Amino acid sequence: MGDPAARRRRGIARPAGAAWLGMLPFSAYVLIFLGLPLYEVIHGAFTNDSERLTLSNFSAIFSQSQYLIPLENSLILSAWTAALGAIFGTWLAAAVVASPAGSMLRRVVSSASAVLAYFAGVPLAFALIAALGRPPGGVITTWLKHIGIDLYASGFNISSLFGVGLAYVYFQIPMMVILITPALEGLRPQWQEAAENLGATKLAYLRHVAVPVMAPAFIGALLVLFGNAFGAYATALALVGSAIPLLPAAIESAINGNVLVNEDRIAFALGVEMILVVMIVMVLYGLVQRRARRWLQ
């Protein structure tokens, strides 16, 4: 790539450092507009009220169950909503991509997916309450009660972690549709035809051609979905309120709640904890991608 001989062969003369220069706009932008706000958070997490460096905020959040329980809940919730979103999103995207580009179905689904992906928050929470809330408020639950199935009597409540999960899947699927569609479009129909000509069944084509080609995009999108659920909060807030045992709720209550008991730094430490979790997930993701690449050769 950077081999001078190869470059000469291609007839393209480029100074070696030019590529790094090209990363400058992105790096500068990220440093200023992401780095600066995050710096406040990181700085706050590692200092105490007298502005001295300390790890006390972190020892607090890793030792007390009031912070460990939200961490566990957030991890589990993000994992299953990302998985469901990825699977059903890919299925839905595949169904839509089968239509010709520019068809009405495609346009409607791509527009609707973008809106639904950001429908989260109060509107989504209320839509779910309107559908699955306590009777006589929830349309579907009331109808089910009418025909003999009383969901609320058997313990279901939309105002719960499970209800929040249902809400998350609601925006995870559309986000997946948007992220995976370019990869699905990259599956040339000629490949399927060629495979069939060589005697492969549909399943074999899927297993040996489609899945390996899609794998990196699928896993990458899964990562985004995980992060999306991990950091989401507005919907949970609207459905259950700020007492819900999720990590962003713990952060918000530390920031918003008691001015008298200054919990700002705990909130920042929790923010750094979220970044740490994602860094760990990124490492796992990198390992999976590398293994997938090797498996595909």
Place this chain on the structure above:
Amino acid sequence: MSVMKRRAGASALAALASTACALAVGSVATASAGVNWSKVTSAKAGGGMAALIKAAKAEKTLNVIALPPNWANYGVEIRTFEKKYGIHVNSENPNGTSEQEIQALKQDKGRSAEPDVIDIGESYTATPGFSSLVAPYKVQSWSMIPKAAKAANGDWFNDYGGYISFGCDMNVIKKCPTSWKALLSPQYKGDVALNGAIGQAAAATDAVFAAGLNDGGSLNNVTPGIKFFQTLKSDGNFDSTDCNTLQVIVANQCPILINWDYLNSAKSYGLPANFAKHWKVVDPSGKEFAGYYVQAISAYAPHPAAARLWEEFLYSPQGQNIWLEGGARPIELPALVKAHKVNMAAYRKLPAVKGTPVLPTVPESTKAGTAIAAAFPA
């Protein structure tokens, strides 16, 4: 290299911003006739009400924060003020918390959108550094505010309050509980809901305080209240839905809502008529817990004259009666009744206080709030 890029970026942004600034709403107050209104501590000191009104009108805008229109009739207060003085009221973050109001004072210095006045829970006046965030001011009717309900130097003063009550959705439950003890009954499984989170919102925190007072606690001991709510949760009677908006209540998600009586009042809060037909409000028997909120003027208010005029308006009989019509008890109520300036029809509509009214002081509120917040982490 990156420093140059940053500077180049900053000047580009500056160019963009100065054109955008032309669109910015709200002007910084210009000192009228040499009076610096941000240092004025009373209307008299500023040259009288006429001077205040003139200066406020010149400022054209007032920034308020965290004032939902259906909260103690604030919507009417705002509209009446706008019409009376021709000053546009910019209502920011209407669903905000007291904490967010204080953060806004700290972090929005120099912004044209910095709040001019705040309306916060009483215990928040104990925030470290509070005095430096607010400007002291004494309204013309200062003597009508009870001594315990204001800071001696005018930093803050009570505005309105109410009693903790139960709002019952009779579409969902059969009988509305009339005492705190009744809430523990097994027939109310999953029914008891709050407005906001315990330890974060005044209404929810004071619900715990009130429960404790009626279960062997006192103004200095909230442990029985904490235990009461812990029992509610472990017995399964507690509903974690956050009942702080109209639509959630109308969707039948709040079978028993413990809230301020002026928020539980169907008419004041804006519950639609056909829903209100099945909504019942009860003041639980026993010790009746009263909670009052507090007004303060921002030390760096971008519209200091308008801010002071707003306070004068709120503490005039007109402003106080508007709160009364919203079902809340304005702080000057006893004095207004004595001076025959009260709206009698609205006064009679207030729910009768049958039990013993209990009103905590600021230190008692703060101590209780801290203890309750510690016992109910998110």
Place this chain on the structure above:
Amino acid sequence: MGRPRLWRVVILVAALIYFFGPLVASIKYSLIQANGSYSLGNYAQILSNGALRSSMFTSLEIAGIAAVAVVALMLPTVVLVRLRLPQLTLLVEGVTILPIVVPPIVIAAGLAHLQGSAPEWLVRLWFNHPLPALTPVYVVLAMPFTYRALDTGVRAIDLRTLVDASRSLGASWFTTLTRVILPNVETAVLGAMFLTIALCLGEVVIATIMLYVTLPVQMIQVGAASPGISVAISILSFLFVFVLLFLLSFLAGRRRGSSSVRVI
């Protein structure tokens, strides 16, 4: 194509029920009037509200600029990393995933802190209007899915061949990016821009804490008056953004067959 297969029908019907069921249930509540009757009155009230119109223009400005800016920033970066700096892939992916992971309330708190410690002249210059203050932040928030969508799109085409061909024909990098690569990753770019626009028209947390009046913030204020109105506003905003994006999809024009690779 022939008759649609069962696996397609099943998922499309299931999606229709899952996504539009709750929306339709909301519509019932959006029709509630103050006196309890059902009518379209709430919708009429919203559509005639002037304050909503002005905040709508603000939000549309922010959304338009952010959508273009994020693609202009990320597409060259994605191409650069794929072509010349593959060793940076994991680092760039890690950096671009951060904005979606860190809860908006934390970003808002950090931003508010920054504003509080910035010199007053900077606050007056930069933070007093949402356009300069919010747009750069929204671009950052849009980075995660923009990077992912563009990266997926770029992986699906033969980037090296396209670039080599274009460069050896004498095209500059700018021409290569805009006239060769861009048309071939159109779906990905459109998807990223759509998500960015939807984000800008729906983001409330940061805008509220920073005291800006954008469309979604204004909608919440207008909706505070009555339950019917706030639900009606959600429905209307959904329709508004949907129609906007639907119309934009026609502007993108050209049919893309997945079997051909376009080079102009």
